[in-house]
Amino acid sequence: MAIKYDTLVTQSLAKQIAENLREAILDGRLKVDQRLPTEEELAARFSVSRPTIREALKRLAAQNLVRSRRGPAGGTFITRPSDAELRVTLQNATTLMVTLGEFDIDAITEARLELERLCLKLAVERRQPEHLQRMADELQRQREPVSDEEFCAADVRFHRALVDATANPVLQFNMVTVIEALQPLMNMIANRTREREVIVDHHQRLLDAVSASELPAAEKALTGLVDYLRQQYQLARERQAARG
Amino acid sequence: MAIKYDTLVTQSLAKQIAENLREAILDGRLKVDQRLPTEEELAARFSVSRPTIREALKRLAAQNLVRSRRGPAGGTFITRPSDAELRVTLQNATTLMVTLGEFDIDAITEARLELERLCLKLAVERRQPEHLQRMADELQRQREPVSDEEFCAADVRFHRALVDATANPVLQFNMVTVIEALQPLMNMIANRTREREVIVDHHQRLLDAVSASELPAAEKALTGLVDYLRQQYQLARERQAARG
């Protein structure tokens, strides 16, 4: 007769406890700002030692699901990660996917073009003066003699303003993968002065078209920009290959 | 004279060490599968105790950045999170955004429609027999008298097959937010038998159109599906409001 073993629990106690609490938090059984029992009480409750409980809590803290304070009114409190923290999570996950080598430049280029074009469609209809102003500000900054890092940051903020103009928070969140994670990788190569001018030109055309609510012109500017970046990337790759 | 304090480090030692190691991993200074020193050596290196090192490592383990094994050939090893793990991260982050209340149903519906339509465009051109087969299999499953959970899972897998047909790994990854995270929320309400039939009908039309590479018909089917789900959601809300 075949023996049916229990699903043998070889995971560490701390991991199990963390999962346990995690589910309770996500299910809503533990509510935001609610205070957990003290570490000692938790240790007693789960029949483990305090350091084990601490390890479990640290796992949750790494996910921004709990926060601890010292003192009599202190303790460990349930928190929901903030919008900003979740965006960083998204950004990190996408960056890791790139370093995993799952994405090639063509896939990245295509996805960026398609996704940002989608946003463009909504943005030309809904953009407010605020968004145009933000884009103009960043464009101005890109014309100044700033560092590579600052140019790239201004570039990101320019496209972020465009995405924000869609007035759709789901898209705004989703586009973190493209704007904050993938885009910086794309123009890491295109940072020399000559290339900056070309990029700035494309940005200017994009802004003009969005200001005038001319979708075809805007799409043309975006396509031009993305195509240019892909070309530059290819050139950089070939140069690198020629050297190596 | 104004005193310039050191940037006072009030963060816990474990957190600082975790950040330290985390950056080293993401920068590539620590390479995949590389073994970290033993916990004792790390403790000595950072001049802290072993439990403190352990807390730091657990924070990293929670992000799937390290993994530990016991034994002589054991230790703590650098790992890159897998594709699957990163997708779960994306899914969880999106789900948390919903519970944060940042997204309303109209924004979700609009984003889903636009994003999935984008995928549809590519899928119609590139879909392979494999994808059509997967969609057909899931559609068949949706016609069987399965549980709500299983129907929803089949629904997710149906749309996942569609997204996979885009042959673009960046989009496939990005769409986790829509397919695995948002979509289940949308049809949590539409689970009665009558409503299943309508959904299955839309799916059938969608599959037929993709099979025949007819984009307009496919878009129409998708729009019909999403509109129907939004209506159902509104109805459920009104019913709930009438009760309360």
Next chain:
DNA sequence: TAAGTTAATTTGTCAAACAAATAGAAAAAT
């Protein structure tokens, strides 16, 4: 009443030890 002081509580950190798993070496059996 208001300010400063003290005490209590809770997390943060440390130290030392044992348990459990595991790989490799050594020993035993075939």
Next chain:
DNA sequence: ATTTTTCTATTTGTTTGACAAATTAACTTA
């Protein structure tokens, strides 16, 4: 000689116990 078993050393997992640091609340004092 080869295979299997046993043993041992190493490393993480867990426990116990203690003290440090931060912070609140009560208490004291002016």
